Amino acid sequence: MSCIPCVSITPEYQIIYYDNLLNKSLLISSDIAVILSFSGFLLGSVIVLILISVNPKFTYANFLLAVCVFSFAYLMFVSGLIASGLILKVPHFFRTASPFIYIIAPAAYLYVRTVLDEEVKFSFFDLLHFTPAIFHFVELTPFFLKSAETKINILEIIFIDPDYSLALQEGFLPQKWHSFLKTIIGLIYFSFQFYIIRQYTKKNHILDSYQEKIIQWLDWFTLMLISCYSLLLVSLFTNNESYSIHHLLTVVIASTLLIILIYLFLQPQILYGLADFSESENLANEILSQTTDNRNLSLSADQISDYRYRIEKYLETKKPYLDSSFRMQDMVEDTCIQRHHLSATINTVYQMNFNGLINKYRVNYIKKNIHAKKWSNLSLEGIGMEAGFKSRSTFLQSFKKETGMTPSVFREINPQP
CATH class of the missing domain: 1.10.10.60 (Homeodomain-like)
Known part of the structure; x- marks a missing residue:
């Protein structure tokens, strides 16, 4: 495991940093990223509360959907802190969302499988799906324990050179490897989601109105996730060092979460169990x-x-x-x-x-x-x-x-x- 350098900001870096801040398009993209990120976090938090407390019929499926939405929402919270620069005031939040990204895909897959197969309780083997998230959290623990000053130094460099974030190696693997793994694993899970939905509709080709609503929601949920992760995969292969690209990715992820959450609000039978x-x-x-x-x-x-x-x-x-x-x-x-x-x-x-x-x-x-x-x-x-x-x-x-x-x-x- 390589060491994380404690680097001070040189005058040259400061000039580049302030030039970036003066870039009008960058400021606009940053503002949009901040608004969408915190909006996604707030709306996601409301959805999670409804699923685990307000909804009188708390089920295993509700739990899995709540875990997926919470992981997504927390990612948006930390992304909002970074896009707004507030992360410098609370540097210990840096990287804390990284393990949660490994949770989104398996939680979404298990949710879809649970809904279709009418599963009612947690299986020990379901825990195996979250092994990458657990492993990543363990390997990041030494970094989480580092001082706020060290993290601030790293963040200041990242604000100047965003690709420095991917070059860091706080754990056993560089962040760029983790970025690829999270995206590839996510697409694999979402592909299986799509497959089991199609198998269900093929097996039950005559659906009542309630089933049709459920399938429509699961289709929308899955396709939105596939679209989002596909764009993330493309961005990883572009190697574009533009800071605005990172804001754009934040906007894409936040927009995906907001669309999913708004769809849920428009389907109260799924969210509240109004049936x-x-x-x-x-x-x-x-x-x-x-x-x-x-x-x-x-x-x-x-x-x-x-x-x-x-x-x-x-x-x-x-x-x-x-x-x-x-x-x-x-x-x-x-x-x-x-x-x-x-x-x-x-x-x-x-x-x-x-x-x-x-x-x-x-x-x-x-x-x-x-x-x-x-x-x-x-x-x-x-x-x-x-x-x-x-x-x-x-x-x-x-x-x-x-x-x-x-x-x-x-x-x-x-x-x-």
Whole structure:
């Protein structure tokens, strides 16, 4: 491992440095890079908070997407510090984003794979994908422990000669090697992402509207990453020493992150899981009906028997649960049972709430028709949507609760007659 020199700025270097600062186009590109970098960091931080805290259904997929976005956002934060010159005030942030770049690609790939394969928990082998990031962090640790003065000296030289950054060797490998490795590894991962998405659509050529939205998002996510990393690879082969090129690359990366994040905000079903909000509304209305009217506690046996007959006849003949937008209010209007009486009857007779009863009927419907010809070309997720489930997670949880197994296992042990 080579030593990092502690170099002072000579008058000649200072002249070049101030000439660069006076270059109008350079100042403009620097300003744009700073604005986009910090914007990407702020918006990325909001997305991460939503994924890990605001979103009520925190899943393994959410975790992986949060890791990918955080790594991207932190890279933009440090890039913004460098482009603005603020890094000289906080030099210990220098190079801290480098290991995170190794995290972006595997996290993105695992996220896509998890969404498509419906994985629900972390696997030990998944950790192997992050080995390069761990190795890079370990080799940079001695540099992280160096003094602020040493890092400031290095940064001042980099501001004059940006290519000096790639020539440095703070660890076992020069930074230029790491730049190539990060980009090549990223493109390999993103190519596999694209491949498994295409395989999924080929296998499930009939997709419902929810699946189409998911595939559209994954396609957009993957293609944006491929485009960004392809431009980075081209820049590494150009060997252009212009400082504006480095600002341009920062703009490209920040723009990629912002486009991905804005797309997420425009797809609340992916970001917030709004597909289940109607179920939350049903539950809220049911709780309200129970807590605001005590008359539901004084139903006679004859009333309960009558209401049960109406409920079961309605659900078995009309099958309203197949409509994903079906609500408690719909049943109230169709059966002419008051809301608080309906809620009390369901709780008393079936020992569950409205959502539980409706999902039970949906699961039973799937069990009876899982080998139906009209469903032969649908994935298990598609079958769930056909039965009225709005989200994959609710479908899987409800099915396992009723049968003690996943839909795929149920179909395997119950072959078509």
